[in-house]
Amino acid sequence: MxxxxxxxxxxxxxxxxxxxxxxxxxxxxxxxxxxREQAWRQGRTPAGDPVFVGITNGRRDVQLLYDVEVYSDATR
Incomplete structure (x- = not known):
């Protein structure tokens, strides 16, 4: 996935x-x-729990980074 x-x-x-x-x-x-909610907002369906992978090293704006396993888009 x-x-x-x-x-x-x-x-x-x-x-x-x-x-x-x-x-x-x-x-x-x-x-x-x-x-998880951000993945949903991006139109993707989470397949499991988000995994924390780190933070950005910005001086002003800091972001948390997560990897979310999502289901593949099925097209027919």
Missing amino acids: PLLRVHLDSDRATARRVLQLHHEGRIHHESREAA
Whole structure:
């Protein structure tokens, strides 16, 4: 199944918290659900839970990065 990379706008404090939780093997549920909703908004159907892959290194605008496995588009 294809992966969809989702970028979520965030502030630095939240991004640090999500990264810390990831290092502890835990999940930031709010951002994971936001990633799932973003996949739906892009017209894709999530096939599983979004996986946190990191944060951007922007000075002003920080984004959380998630990979969301989505179903392939079936055309006939």
